[in-house]
Amino acid sequence: MAKAKKEETGGGITAYSVKTKTKNVPMVDPVINVKSGRYIAVGKDADGNNMAAILGKGKAEEHINSGHAKKGEGWD
Template sequence: MATEKGSGITAYSVKTKTKNVPMINPVIDVKSGRYIATGTDSEGNKMAAIMGKAAAEEHIKNGNAKKGSGW
């Protein structure tokens, strides 16, 4: 589950087992009606976070993420 910390998208890193890790260069895709932000952490590990439509549109509007496929 994605959370909003400051102005960027943060998520749980499975590899390092840490919460609220900032996502670098997130891209939000729509797959099966779900909004999924994908990106990397500062160490280059891949991350993903699922969010609602309102949160996804807000991040794109603020310039925190880019639109991906499925829009």
């Protein structure tokens, strides 16, 4: 899985695409997992490349409540 730098704008979760070297690439159907107390959004870009972004708890819950992401593993 590619490492990505997080960037949130507007509604959905966006991240840096390591493969295409492009910033603010929107994630398609992101899932937010909790691992070791960190909130990690994983998904794919429009071309099917894997992406990930680390979020704070507030942003993660905001994206889930707004319907832009789903809960994954590790939530209580």
